[in-house]
Amino acid sequence: MTSPMSSPVRVAEGERGVASFDAVIVGAGPAGSAAAIELARAGRRVALLERGSFPGAKNVYGGVVYGRVLDELIPNWWTEAPIQRWVTRRQTMLLTPGQALTVDFRTENWGKPPYNGATTHRADFDAWLAGKAEEAGAKLLTSTLVTALRTDPGGRIVGVRTDRPDGDLDAGVVIAADGVNSFLAKQAGLYAEDQLANSTLGVKETLALPRETIEERFGVRGTDGVDIEMIGATKGIPGGGFLYTNLDSLSIGVVVDLTELGKAKVRPEELIAELKRHPSIAPLVRGGEIVEYAAHLIPEGGYHSMPTLTGNGLLIAGDAAAMCLAAGIWLEGVNFAIGSGMYAGRAAAAALAAGDTSTRGLAGYRERLASSFVLADHHKLRGAPGLLMSERVQRKYPAMLCDLVEGVFQVTNPQPKPGFRKLLLRSAKRHGVRLRDLARDAISGIRSYG
Amino acid sequence: MGKALVVVALRQVDPFATVDPLTGTVYAQPRGGLSTADECALEHALRMAESLDARCLACTVGPQEADEVLRTALAAGATEALRVAGEPASEGHTARLLTEAIRARYADPALLLCGDYSMDRGTGATPALLAARFGASQALGLVELTSHNGGLRAERRLDCGRRERLAIELPAVCSVEPSTVRLRRASLPGLLAAREAEIPVASPAESFVDTRIRRRARTAYRPRTRAIAAPAGAAPGQRVRALTGALTEHEPPRLVFPANAAAAASELLDYLEQRGYLP
Numbered sequence: 001m002t003s004p005m006s007s008p009v010r011v012a013e014g015e016r017g018v019a020s021f022d023a024v025i026v027g028a029g030p031a032g033s034a035a036a037i038e039l040a041r042a043g044r045r046v047a048l049l050e051r052g053s054f055p056g057a058k059n060v061y062g063g064v065v066y067g068r069v070l071d072e073l074i075p076n077w078w079t080e081a082p083i084q085r086w087v088t089r090r091q092t093m094l095l096t097p098g099q100a101l102t103v104d105f106r107t108e109n110w111g112k113p114p115y116n117g118a119t120t121h122r123a124d125f126d127a128w129l130a131g132k133a134e135e136a137g138a139k140l141l142t143s144t145l146v147t148a149l150r151t152d153p154g155g156r157i158v159g160v161r162t163d164r165p166d167g168d169l170d171a172g173v174v175i176a177a178d179g180v181n182s183f184l185a186k187q188a189g190l191y192a193e194d195q196l197a198n199s200t201l202g203v204k205e206t207l208a209l210p211r212e213t214i215e216e217r218f219g220v221r222g223t224d225g226v227d228i229e230m231i232g233a234t235k236g237i238p239g240g241g242f243l244y245t246n247l248d249s250l251s252i253g254v255v256v257d258l259t260e261l262g263k264a265k266v267r268p269e270e271l272i273a274e275l276k277r278h279p280s281i282a283p284l285v286r287g288g289e290i291v292e293y294a295a296h297l298i299p300e301g302g303y304h305s306m307p308t309l310t311g312n313g314l315l316i317a318g319d320a321a322a323m324c325l326a327a328g329i330w331l332e333g334v335n336f337a338i339g340s341g342m343y344a345g346r347a348a349a350a351a352l353a354a355g356d357t358s359t360r361g362l363a364g365y366r367e368r369l370a371s372s373f374v375l376a377d378h379h380k381l382r383g384a385p386g387l388l389m390s391e392r393v394q395r396k397y398p399a400m401l402c403d404l405v406e407g408v409f410q411v412t413n414p415q416p417k418p419g420f421r422k423l424l425l426r427s428a429k430r431h432g433v434r435l436r437d438l439a440r441d442a443i444s445g446i447r448s449y450g
Numbered sequence: 451m452g453k454a455l456v457v458v459a460l461r462q463v464d465p466f467a468t469v470d471p472l473t474g475t476v477y478a479q480p481r482g483g484l485s486t487a488d489e490c491a492l493e494h495a496l497r498m499a500e501s502l503d504a505r506c507l508a509c510t511v512g513p514q515e516a517d518e519v520l521r522t523a524l525a526a527g528a529t530e531a532l533r534v535a536g537e538p539a540s541e542g543h544t545a546r547l548l549t550e551a552i553r554a555r556y557a558d559p560a561l562l563l564c565g566d567y568s569m570d571r572g573t574g575a576t577p578a579l580l581a582a583r584f585g586a587s588q589a590l591g592l593v594e595l596t597s598h599n600g601g602l603r604a605e606r607r608l609d610c611g612r613r614e615r616l617a618i619e620l621p622a623v624c625s626v627e628p629s630t631v632r633l634r635r636a637s638l639p640g641l642l643a644a645r646e647a648e649i650p651v652a653s654p655a656e657s658f659v660d661t662r663i664r665r666r667a668r669t670a671y672r673p674r675t676r677a678i679a680a681p682a683g684a685a686p687g688q689r690v691r692a693l694t695g696a697l698t699e700h701e702p703p704r705l706v707f708p709a710n711a712a713a714a715a716s717e718l719l720d721y722l723e724q725r726g727y728l729p
Binding site: 018019053139141144162163164165166167168169 | 483635636637638639641642645
């Protein structure tokens with residue numbers, strides 16, 4: 001298959017592609033399909049290009065789809081979306097090799113309409129959403145890799161080149177929803193710095209287990225499910241772990257800093273193997289048969305790592321625009337992809353209607369994002385990724401807190417019970433945490449999340 | 451006189467289907483496609499059509515979902531497509547449906563190509579049955595196929611790494627192994643045109659029941675139950691030996707050299723009858 005080019009293809013005056021569309025959307029993931037739905041419903045001719053053999057064929061994610069944003073696109077989406085389980089139980093775990101401190105929350109409210117989060121297989125979910133785009137009138141072309149943007153002599157983007165013979169397409173506007181490490185955004189010069197420096201690596205295994213076993217081990221029934229997020233499960237490499245329930249399988253994995261993983265010289269599958277051996281995780285995954293192994297880059301840099309979102313005839317959406325929100329207690333990607341795609345579609349439709357798809361004509365995209373949860377949440381939580389990936393949060397605080405709690409529950413008779421203050425000082429000292437750093441991080445946390 | 455016709459018979463299969471090992475239930479996925487052998491057959495058909503200056507017709511038997519494999523063929527360069535509506539009960543039925551539908555709309559093909567057998571428990575019998583119905587010569591399980599002086603040259607594998615070279619007269623039905631050629635990449639205009647193409651549908655005039663074939667419900671294979679008497683013996687060791695046949699004299703294996711196929715078949719039938727496998 002042809003590799004993507006490093007720079008756009010300059011087309012001569014009057015040179016045409018083999019077909020012309022109002023909009024060409026690159027990538028039939030959640031962002032691309034949401035954009036295609038909006039544009040097709042606005043009566044525009046839309047081509048939705050997907051490099052995989054079907055939408056979702058190559059996509060990986062590590063958690064939960066929060067579908068509230070779909071209310072605007074597909075009313076009562078929960079009645080037809082290919083959902084595995086509705087997350088009614090959410091756990092956050094701090095792990096050390098021999099300890100686990102868990103915050104466990106469950107609510108029945110998330111197990112009934114309009115629901116909150118759900119686990120799903122991306123191969124099913126993305127294919128379903130792309131099917132909605134096709135129903136709206138978009139033309140889905142699979143197994144088609146976009147290798148380059150096409151620009152006119154003035155530098156305006158006028159279409160794309162694909163890896164197929166006679167594979168040039170003309171477009172009024174191009175929406176790049178081609179995922180993390182977006183070649184198109186880089187070709188257009190919209191990334192100021194190396195995208196990989198702000199990317200993490202997610203690896204996961206899908207383990208088949210009987211449905212009854214999953215329900216017994218995780219304390220759920222019917223289509224209720226569990227989402228567990230972990231810190232301290234990655235051998236000191238900045239990152240986290242996750243475990244969530246599908247209908248008759250579990251997904252377990254880790255997300256780790258790419259640079260630090262390289263320095264540690266640890267293979268990612270070793271991290272999963274160690275996580276599966278942890279005394280608090282092993283009983284949950286025992287007997288699971290590996291049916292899938294997947295790995296993918298994740299754009300976790302947040303607000304500060306986003307590219308310029310609009311070019312001359314080009315919009316960037318979804319992971320291509322680093323829209324993944326990794327803020328510890330909030331780990332969301334698919335909903336931000338759908339949201340950004342939806343607003344990209346609306347902005348593109350408005351620009352096409354106005355006859356101006358230049359950078360200025362497409363400026364409505366950023367305005368729409370800024371007035372919605374997409375950029376509002378990213379802006380508010382812009383400090384969270386740095387705080388979460390810091391050495392203290394990753395390497396010191398999990399062990400310190402686990403020791404603190406162990407001290408609280410440890411009965412030390414005939415010694416009298418130590419006070420909390422003494423326990424905190426003792427565990428902080430043991431793990432090399434200075435109280436002023438703790439206070440500083442607490443203030444940073446309040447600023448980030450407050 | 452019109453151009454000759456090269457037909458490729460395709461079958462939509464589900465490469466992602468999983469089978470429950472206990473019940474034999476097949477869990478089909480919605481994303482079916484062409485098997486590799488069918489992709490090779492399609493590529494050979496396109497090459498042969500180019501070399502014989504012929505039209506290339508892609509056809510299949512199946513429900514509307516099977517249109518996708520025909521669109522794949524159209525995108526790759528097939529000039530026409532035809533879907534025969536129906537759910538064939540056997541390979542013979544498939545061959546009959548295809549023959550009747552092709553003859554009703556076109557002349558007999560100069561060349562008909564198939565994959566050697568389909569992924570879903572295919573027996574590979576359909577190409578031979580098609581050859582019989584069209585009265586064409588047949589060459590099955592080919593790894594190479596080229597045109598030569600108005601006919602075909604082909605190769606197929608033999609045992610011990612040897613190959614057999616065949617000269618085939620047209621009209622012919624050929625099936626190909628999933629090897630040596632790869633389906634060409636469809637052009638973007640071809641892909642766009644195939645998406646919009648109307649797929650003609652042939653509906654069989656009457657339902658066909660092949661009375662020579664008795665079909666039972668499809669279930670997972672289970673060996674026939676055999677009643678075995680409780681092992682005799684006072685001691686547990688004796689009973690285990692009686693049950694397993696360990697340490698007892700057995701009839702040694704016998705080498706047979708039947709003179710011909712009929713004698714070999716007779717030998718096999720006798721063997722099965724002696725051991726109670728035949729009624």
